[in-house]
Amino acid sequence: MNRKSTSGYAITLNGNLISSQTKKQSTVSHSTTEAEYKSLSDMTKEVEWLMKLMKETGINDNLTPQLLSNKKGAIDLAQSKTDHNGFKTKHMDIKYHCIFHLLKKSIIKLNYVSTHLMAADFLTKEVGKRIVLCSRSYLNLE
Structure with missing residues (x-):
């Protein structure tokens, strides 16, 4: 059995989907917090790239993107409201902490x-x- 988590995100601009991704994570996560944090990190890298693209093309260059997560532990970790050692995340410091700096x-x-x-x-x-239909509606995919 494969224990790798699946990451996924959807990025919208003015209510329209501009980027999305679903993929298996390359490594097994030690917790759901770690898996969600990896997913947030992937999304952050994509948002950062999209922001650079929009700035170069003159589209909404003073925009502050809002990332949403349903995992409070991952949010606390990203905002450094928790002791990283308590989450046993020292191994994640370099690869995934770009979100913290942004x-x-x-x-x-x-x-x-x-x-x-x-x-x-x-x-x-x-x-x-019902959830698929609600998500489609929210992402303007009807």
């Missing part, structure tokens, strides 16, 4: 959203038809 510089914002309102959940797990 938050510290106020380049991005990170907020909690209830699992019931997480539009990207259908990208990473099996969900019911």
Whole structure:
């Protein structure tokens, strides 16, 4: 059995989907917090690239992207409200902590959203038809 988590995100601009990704993580995570943090890190890298692209093309260059997560532990870790050693995340410091630096510089914002309102959940797990339809509507994919 493969124990690797699946990462997924959906990025919108003015209510329209501009980027999304679903992929198996390359390593096994030690916790759901670590798996979600890896996913946030992937999304942060994509947002950072999109921000550079928009700046070069003159589109919304003073925008502050808001990242949403339904995992409070991952949010606390990104905002350094927790002891990283308590999460046993020392091995993650270099590869995944780009999100911490962007938050510290106020380049991005990170907020909690209830699992019931997480539009990207259908990208990473099996969900019911109602959730898929709600997510499609939120992402303007109708």
